[in-house]
Amino acid sequence: MSNSTQSQTKADASEQPQQQQKPQVLEEDDEFEDFPVEDWPQEEAEQTAGSAANGGNEHLWEESWDDDDAAEDFSKQLREELKKVEASH
Amino acid sequence: MAGQAPILDEFLGGLAVQIQNRDGAKLQDFLQIEPPLSDAYQRMIQELRERYPAGPQSDSGLLQRCEALVPRTKGGSSWTAFPTFMKLYFTFLRDVNTDNLLDTYNQLKGLLNQCVLALGDSQMGVIVLPTVLYLSKVLAKLAMGLDRRPELIAHILRMEGAMDNDESIEKVTLVEQSANVVREAFIKCLTDRTGTPGPQGKPEGKRVGIYLMANLCLKLLFQCGKLRNAEQMFASISAQSPPLAHFPASQRVTYLYYLGRYLFSNNLFYPALIALQAAYDQCHRQAISQRHLILAYLIPCNIIMGRFPSRKLLQRPEASGLTDKFEQLCRLIVRGDYIAFREYLSPSSPAAEWFARKGILLTLRNRCEIMVWRSFCRKVFIHGGFHGDLQAPAQRGPPPYLYLEKLTIATRWLQSQHGQTQRSNGVNNATSKFHFYGSQIIPESTDPDFGGLDGSETPTAQQLLEKYGDYLAPDGFFDGGGHWQDNMPGQLIDGNPGADYDAFELNPYAEATEDGPDADKQSLLMDEVESILASLLTQGLMRGYLTHRNPRFAIPGSRVRGALPTGFPNIWETIFAREREDDSVPGWVRPPPPGALGAGGGRVVNLSGARPVGVQ
Numbered sequence: 001m002s003n004s005t006q007s008q009t010k011a012d013a014s015e016q017p018q019q020q021q022k023p024q025v026l027e028e029d030d031e032f033e034d035f036p037v038e039d040w041p042q043e044e045a046e047q048t049a050g051s052a053a054n055g056g057n058e059h060l061w062e063e064s065w066d067d068d069d070a071a072e073d074f075s076k077q078l079r080e081e082l083k084k085v086e087a088s089h
Numbered sequence: 090m091a092g093q094a095p096i097l098d099e100f101l102g103g104l105a106v107q108i109q110n111r112d113g114a115k116l117q118d119f120l121q122i123e124p125p126l127s128d129a130y131q132r133m134i135q136e137l138r139e140r141y142p143a144g145p146q147s148d149s150g151l152l153q154r155c156e157a158l159v160p161r162t163k164g165g166s167s168w169t170a171f172p173t174f175m176k177l178y179f180t181f182l183r184d185v186n187t188d189n190l191l192d193t194y195n196q197l198k199g200l201l202n203q204c205v206l207a208l209g210d211s212q213m214g215v216i217v218l219p220t221v222l223y224l225s226k227v228l229a230k231l232a233m234g235l236d237r238r239p240e241l242i243a244h245i246l247r248m249e250g251a252m253d254n255d256e257s258i259e260k261v262t263l264v265e266q267s268a269n270v271v272r273e274a275f276i277k278c279l280t281d282r283t284g285t286p287g288p289q290g291k292p293e294g295k296r297v298g299i300y301l302m303a304n305l306c307l308k309l310l311f312q313c314g315k316l317r318n319a320e321q322m323f324a325s326i327s328a329q330s331p332p333l334a335h336f337p338a339s340q341r342v343t344y345l346y347y348l349g350r351y352l353f354s355n356n357l358f359y360p361a362l363i364a365l366q367a368a369y370d371q372c373h374r375q376a377i378s379q380r381h382l383i384l385a386y387l388i389p390c391n392i393i394m395g396r397f398p399s400r401k402l403l404q405r406p407e408a409s410g411l412t413d414k415f416e417q418l419c420r421l422i423v424r425g426d427y428i429a430f431r432e433y434l435s436p437s438s439p440a441a442e443w444f445a446r447k448g449i450l451l452t453l454r455n456r457c458e459i460m461v462w463r464s465f466c467r468k469v470f471i472h473g474g475f476h477g478d479l480q481a482p483a484q485r486g487p488p489p490y491l492y493l494e495k496l497t498i499a500t501r502w503l504q505s506q507h508g509q510t511q512r513s514n515g516v517n518n519a520t521s522k523f524h525f526y527g528s529q530i531i532p533e534s535t536d537p538d539f540g541g542l543d544g545s546e547t548p549t550a551q552q553l554l555e556k557y558g559d560y561l562a563p564d565g566f567f568d569g570g571g572h573w574q575d576n577m578p579g580q581l582i583d584g585n586p587g588a589d590y591d592a593f594e595l596n597p598y599a600e601a602t603e604d605g606p607d608a609d610k611q612s613l614l615m616d617e618v619e620s621i622l623a624s625l626l627t628q629g630l631m632r633g634y635l636t637h638r639n640p641r642f643a644i645p646g647s648r649v650r651g652a653l654p655t656g657f658p659n660i661w662e663t664i665f666a667r668e669r670e671d672d673s674v675p676g677w678v679r680p681p682p683p684g685a686l687g688a689g690g691g692r693v694v695n696l697s698g699a700r701p702v703g704v705q
Contacts, residue, residue, distance in 0.1 A: 030446070032308065032346055032382055035373065039337035045371050062397040063661040066467065067423045068653075074424050075468055081502045082473040082495060 096133045105158050117219035123227055137183040152176040170207040177203050191245045194263055197228050205274045218298045225271045225305050232267040233312055268309035275302035279329050290331045299330055300340040307347035319351055323676035332680040342372045348676045350386050359668035362390040380407035388415050389449045393456045395660025414440055422457055425464030428507045462621050463630050467657045469499045476652050489652035493640035497614045500530055529614040629663045632656055
């Protein structure tokens, strides 16, 4: 592995075959990289041109997620169990 | 000056022009230090080594030449920090030895330090701002690189460690040292008094560098885990910075990302949500990697406040890698299986490592379990509660309620379900059994050290010796007089550990009841269920009241809306209604509302510090 990113001002830098920029593949994911451009208009931040202005009309968050599906496995088993206990009382 | 090195001459001449023009960007362009350096720099380094070899004499010669760069005022040069910085720059180029990266680091830090001093000049300082930023970035990159690959300097540290072994001094890592230097530069930018300073001002002079330096400093502080050191930075920004909106998008987004993470780690979820949502909304749509990182914190922020990411959001390219982790978490919260939830975020779970690396594991574990319990109670109410007599006339008949015993039954059932899967997986853990120690709702000990406590028999001396032999029967001990005594192998120093402890109560939860052990174990679980429900009610995540004698959860006033929506209100709406009253985000300077800057009218003037005229 090259230690090139650490080797500031290496006098013989030209002799190094390659300046390897990313030796830490594992952690790279966690670093907030510098943006390649300094500034951009808000339009370029929007997902699609149509959904501009109010942060996009796309539905990004679920506020109601309670599960009322009685046929779902967990609910079904729970109901059986509660019934069973009730019957035995 | 005949005989002077031509390249160095040329270089100094070029520098002088840039300083005269006050062109900071070009000046920075001259002051390269990062390899690969072009041919011209190589030749200049060669010249420096020949003309000014290391030594005090040539160093002062160099300094003299650098002093000529700075415009002279009547009282001599006013910007003395700059020539010293330039001299350091030349000696850095001349002397740097990248075989010793620790030395390189220290030299670079010294160079940056001097440049920050030059930045402090009220007239000329702003010229070196781009250079300070450049050097800071190089230093940060080196420090973070060494932090990730400590083996590159381990041998050097070992050599120095032999001389400096004082454990009582807190070790300051290279990354933290760098953050400290960068913070100095940040302060110089923030406190620049040119133009209109403060929150009403525009980014001019050195203030254009406020967020560039702050972002770099925050990156370093996050890397070295010293988030607390950022607090003062955010406070000074709140007090002195122009509005963030006046700065370029890249700086805004980066800053809001770090600010959001900082607020998140301080459990300020709503301000964090605002900051991270703004970072996400303003981030360039093609900056996938940055959007990905913002989402990695924006999503848990929302989950904790009761709002889950939609399919649409999770299908976006920047959500790749996040989808399965968070989807599963949300599924478990909805299902109400608190044991599966705990398992998902337990140290042995593969997902936990990822959550931990992001620094959100403990927060999610601590903050989301209450939502799981709400779902669980809700389901038990749906399938086992009394939903009210819809035929009865208003004001008649009892309100909908749930016997808490149903919850304890469901809890035991859930435990037995998990016990079965564990047993079938070869884990011998009778989870649905009553526990003598600790919580009744948690099927296994939180700490493996306490794992054996539920064993019904007292361990034999032999078992104890096997497990704790190094403590019970060590090779020797100090007697009362402080003299070392050898011990026979296997000899118990303090006598037989199997002694009778009946006289002592070892169970911190023990409470003698007259109804015998069976009633005891029921009431212990009931106590816990009651306390969980009380917590849900206090937080507004469930609505109604509890009765303690004949334990029930009752939902009054549900005739219009129905028992479920009344007793189990929407979490997001509940929390949002509470939090929205204050949508200020500490650390985020926003422009004063329109009109507030008008000519006095309607402007609030704080007179708390004012004194009556004439009072001394």
